[in-house]
Amino acid sequence: MKILVCISKVPDTTAKIAFTDNNTAFDTNGVSFIINPYDEWYALVRGLEIKEAQGGSVTVLNVGEADNDPTIRKALAIGADDAVRININPKDAQQAAKQIAHYASENGFDMVLCGKETIDYNGSQVAGMVAAFLDQPFISNAIKLDMDGNTAKIERDIQGGKEVLEVNTPFVLSAAKGMAEARIPNMRGIMAARTKPLNVVEPTAFDDTTEVLSYELPPAKGDCKMVSADNPAELLELLRNEAKII
Amino acid sequence: MSILVYSNAVNNKIHKSAHEAVSYAAQLAEKTSDSVTAIVVGEVSDADSLGKFGANKVLHSKNEKLNDFQPSLIAQLIQAAAEAEGAKTIVFIHDLVGKSIAPVLSARMGAGLVSGAVDLPKIDGDGSIKKAVFSGKAYAHVKVNTAAKVISVMPNSLEKKEFNVDATIESFDADLGDAKISVKEQKMESTDLPLTEAEKVVSAGRGLKGPENWGMIEELAKELGAATACSRPVSDMDWRPHHEHVGQTGVAIRPNLYIAVGISGAIQHLAGVNQSKVIVVINTDPEAPFFKSADYGIVGDAFEVVPKLVEAAKSMNLSDN
Numbered sequence A: 001m002k003i004l005v006c007i008s009k010v011p012d013t014t015a016k017i018a019f020t021d022n023n024t025a026f027d028t029n030g031v032s033f034i035i036n037p038y039d040e041w042y043a044l045v046r047g048l049e050i051k052e053a054q055g056g057s058v059t060v061l062n063v064g065e066a067d068n069d070p071t072i073r074k075a076l077a078i079g080a081d082d083a084v085r086i087n088i089n090p091k092d093a094q095q096a097a098k099q100i101a102h103y104a105s106e107n108g109f110d111m112v113l114c115g116k117e118t119i120d121y122n123g124s125q126v127a128g129m130v131a132a133f134l135d136q137p138f139i140s141n142a143i144k145l146d147m148d149g150n151t152a153k154i155e156r157d158i159q160g161g162k163e164v165l166e167v168n169t170p171f172v173l174s175a176a177k178g179m180a181e182a183r184i185p186n187m188r189g190i191m192a193a194r195t196k197p198l199n200v201v202e203p204t205a206f207d208d209t210t211e212v213l214s215y216e217l218p219p220a221k222g223d224c225k226m227v228s229a230d231n232p233a234e235l236l237e238l239l240r241n242e243a244k245i246i
Numbered sequence B: 001m002s003i004l005v006y007s008n009a010v011n012n013k014i015h016k017s018a019h020e021a022v023s024y025a026a027q028l029a030e031k032t033s034d035s036v037t038a039i040v041v042g043e044v045s046d047a048d049s050l051g052k053f054g055a056n057k058v059l060h061s062k063n064e065k066l067n068d069f070q071p072s073l074i075a076q077l078i079q080a081a082a083e084a085e086g087a088k089t090i091v092f093i094h095d096l097v098g099k100s101i102a103p104v105l106s107a108r109m110g111a112g113l114v115s116g117a118v119d120l121p122k123i124d125g126d127g128s129i130k131k132a133v134f135s136g137k138a139y140a141h142v143k144v145n146t147a148a149k150v151i152s153v154m155p156n157s158l159e160k161k162e163f164n165v166d167a168t169i170e171s172f173d174a175d176l177g178d179a180k181i182s183v184k185e186q187k188m189e190s191t192d193l194p195l196t197e198a199e200k201v202v203s204a205g206r207g208l209k210g211p212e213n214w215g216m217i218e219e220l221a222k223e224l225g226a227a228t229a230c231s232r233p234v235s236d237m238d239w240r241p242h243h244e245h246v247g248q249t250g251v252a253i254r255p256n257l258y259i260a261v262g263i264s265g266a267i268q269h270l271a272g273v274n275q276s277k278v279i280v281v282i283n284t285d286p287e288a289p290f291f292k293s294a295d296y297g298i299v300g301d302a303f304e305v306v307p308k309l310v311e312a313a314k315s316m317n318l319s320d321n
Helices: A037-054 A066-078 A093-107 A126-134 A187-195 A233-241 B016-032 B071-085 B096-109 B215-224 B232-236 B267-273 B289-293 B302-316
Strands: A002-006 A009-011 A033-035 A057-063 A082-086 A111-115 A138-148 A151-158 A161-168 A171-175 A198-201 A210-216 A225-227 B002-006 B035-041 B057-061 B089-093 B112-117 B129-133 B138-144 B149-153 B168-171 B182-188 B200-204 B227-230 B257-261 B278-283 B296-299
Touching: A002 A037, A002 A093, A002 A126, A033 A037, A033 A066, A037 A057, A037 A066, A037 A111, A037 A138, A037 A171, A057 A066, A057 A093, A066 A082, A066 A187, A066 A198, A082 A093, A093 A126, A093 B096, A093 B112, A111 A126, A126 A138, A126 A171, A126 B071, A126 B096, A138 A161, A138 B071, A138 B096, A151 A171, A210 B112, A225 A233, A233 B278, A233 B296, A233 B302, B002 B016, B002 B071, B002 B096, B016 B035, B016 B089, B016 B149, B035 B071, B057 B071, B071 B096, B089 B096, B096 B112, B096 B149, B112 B138, B200 B215, B215 B227, B215 B257, B215 B302, B267 B289, B278 B289, B278 B302
Parallel strands: A002 A057, A002 A111, A057 A082, A082 A198, A111 A171, A138 A171, A225 B296, B002 B035, B002 B089, B035 B057, B057 B168, B089 B149, B112 B149, B200 B227, B200 B257, B257 B278, B278 B296
Antiparallel strands: A009 A033, A138 A151, A151 A161, A161 B182, A210 B138, B112 B129, B129 B138
16 A cells, blocks of 8 residues: 655644734644644554555655655654655645645555644645545544555544445545554664655645635633532532523 | 535534534625535435525536545535636535545645635725634634635534525536545444534543443533543543543534533644534633633532533423523
């Protein structure tokens, strides 16, 4: 199996969210970056497990500039064979998806695996767009992926339950919790990652379709109103008469 | 021109998310003087209910290729409908269905996609659309630079206004490609109230000490007409099923009421719940960080407080609401 895993670089889950330049840009000051957890824990690790069971290769792909390289090296340390970075800071998901699809169609993969969303823009956009540009079936929010020859047996979350389906390669999938367990890179992996290929590919010219004009933080919560543990019924009275939600 | 809305149906009934999507489109159409066209797929017994929320027309497709869920083919169908209707704006709900179809459609049409919209486009201003980002820790105002737009709306973000229009229902079909996905089985959870659709949620964490203690949480949820949820450690230890895990890496929810019992409120948990309208925290530790994000709090032992709440809820007869 020739597997492409798309990884995105995102702020660490505990990062303080703040904006700069008149609220037009994310304030990266003091923020550490990680591989988007859905991309790393589920898409990448499951891709590696399939490769280990059946042979083949796992290539990780990132759309971004040179400051993403340390994040990409971590994916190599976890076990990817090689990496590709398309050298552009994408303005929106569709631009990133076009770059990915362009690379994938030129290089031919049996499957493209992504996380179900990134934890910064929460768009859930790139994987479905890549599928459309490649004209391949799209399976979203997958929680299980097993290969039987060229047929994938997939379980995915649907509203109120799960769906079991089959699809032949090639396909594009977005991965959710349950696909795999996170792997921590070991020292051998970290050493090997230094010499694995990280190829930088120049972008193809594509327009962006959306742009962020500004950001805002939600209004600060007021004080928490405390209710005595001796009289919890008062809480329900407040929820009924003050908050008016029960 | 018309605004086109993808309207999901479950078990032959229009899903309540579709009413929400249609109402969003109708509120937008009021400002832009457009009409609203809904599109539904498969056997549906109550397509006319979409008129109540503002659909002027319903396009109904019974194409057999869509019997199994095929995001690519549904996107083809919607694209054909958009062309037939001259629709430049297509609306989805940002749930598991919308997340599967909207990006495929937007790429096919070369249209900008705003996913997770929490408000109408600012028609009188710069046209930008407010959406949740950073797992609910911030908002972005996004401008679409293409003539056609796809908007997927965060569930429970806008009032579900009624318009009471008499919708005309027309059958609709398009030439679709091959169905490549074959669905073998659907396993539905036994719960009547899926977490992401619940307006009230009672959630519990490690403070409950073991899975055998969830009875009182379920009872409180039942009395309030709420769904149950849990924190990540609880789901990781298999005390509760995975689909109940709310937080950054689990499900993100935005109910009207979120009651957290024995959950300290780690930032990753908050990311999944901080868009709830009212948050109640019950914890033995007065220093639990969750109290800083809560509207109401009780410092106390869950094993004493929750049973008392159940009793009080019973005497108030809340489950009818």
